[in-house]
Amino acid sequence: MMNFLPIIYDDEILFSVISRYKQMCGMVSKQALEEDLFNQRRNMNTSVLFPQEINTLVQNFPPNSQVTVREVIINQTLYPFYTAFLSEQRSEEIYRGMAKGHGKGFVNLLGIAGSKIKTNDLLKFCPSCLHDDMEHLGESYWRRLHQIPGALYCIKHQVSLRNSKIIITDSRVDFYCADEDVCPDQNEENIYPPIIQDLNLTYIRNASFLLSENQKRKDLTFIINFYIDQLREKGFASKVGSVYIKELLEAFVQFYPSQYLELMQSSIDVDKETNWVRLFIRNNNKNRSPLRHLLFMQFLGIDVKELFEVETVTGKQTIQHERAPHLELDKKRKEWLKLIQDNLGASRSKLKNIGKALHTWLYVNDRPWYDKVTPIEIVKRKRKESIDWEKRDNECLLLANKAVEMLMKKEGKPIRIIPSNIRRVIGVRRWFHHKKLVKTGKYLKEITEDLESYRIRKINWAIDELKQQEGSITVYKIQLYAGFGGSNRESKQLIEKVLIKVDLLKENQ
Incomplete structure (x- = not known):
């Protein structure tokens, strides 16, 4: 107890x-x-x-x-x-x-x-x-x-x-308090553009509501129907609830910068049939991450509270349309074909803007024929430029060298020279370990500081600091100042060895 x-x-x-x-x-x-x-x-x-x-x-x-x-x-x-x-x-x-x-x-x-x-x-x-x-x-x-x-x-x-x-991904982790020993003092400024900060602060405010205020629950069918209602209201779905997926995807990627979607682990390829937004609004039983729910509602301009306050939703509907008279149908088709002929090369969206009422009538009453005769604009994707790996390797090697210099010259408690700390200084992710960055990989392997060398460097730093501050030093003081704790026997033995070497150096000078 x-x-x-x-x-x-x-x-x-x-x-x-x-x-x-x-x-x-x-x-x-x-x-x-x-x-x-x-x-x-x-x-x-x-x-x-x-x-x-x-x-x-x-x-x-x-x-x-x-x-x-x-x-x-x-x-x-x-x-x-x-x-x-x-x-x-x-x-x-x-x-x-x-x-x-x-x-x-x-x-x-x-x-x-x-x-x-x-x-x-x-x-x-x-x-x-x-x-x-x-x-x-x-x-x-x-x-x-x-x-x-x-x-x-x-x-x-x-x-x-x-x-x-x-x-936190290791279940064997011990219990550590949030203090200066485990929370590095890094004077980094905001590394993201203002638009990303604004988007993320809104996201966090909605997440805070989920954590601190909301205890209501809705089942998935209700939530999907709520989204369909909102999409219909915003013009991204028809009256019956069919989603205009192309227009939705285009608007979504315009609303969110690609860099932000990548940071949120939610990048989108609009041409891919299985991109997450396409699947997100389908009524299936698959779990959806709370993160993506909040992203989707933020795009729609919905405060997350609205979902849990709504009592009824409509979702998709089945509406019976009376068949249009043949003469009227024939007239509308001829008008649409003429509009296409008069605007050769125009995309569907442009044709829609030119003849809005006609487009809407045919889209609702004669969709199969409309899809058959209306041209689809094919956008050719630009081929990605090939990467000059040798050039990039040299650039990364230079960055790694500079990062090591910065770590070694940094004031305060020494930081261990290991790949993760080098990457943190540069501000890059794990792509820095790409197998084609041969020189960089070799350098990182050679420069990596073993644990004992790092501890010795911390001990020497603590000795110098204590001499300047207090004049006298003890093994116990060094243990605490270097962050080993006062009861670590292994660190105590290492400190004693270092002190012996320091005294020998003095004698030989």
């Missing part, structure tokens, strides 16, 4: 609460901590973002605690976000899984396992929140809203979120 329960902060994830409890108790062993919380020593199967067996945890809260299982699941996990667009039945099943435990297959219930939308590999933090927390609370914590997929900014400070050092 827990001796006490730390104050639970606003929007704090459960992992953060447990991490602060562990630190306050001075506990070193993760296994011992889990025994206190879950009554058994075990390797937890749950991830950082989706904890399970919360019933047992709450039972082990102090006797005077008033916190309930429901409060933990609703307020300290991502349950409200990931179940927002699921039926009440599925949401309840997931709730029971979190409360009682559902094993390794739990992510299948959430629809994450097969989803194209992946969670971030590392916990995210806002440097301004970290600074404010330290100043006003004396500690900081991990926030739920920062961890939702697609969150690029802090809604409060409107600054870019940063990656911490805490990997």
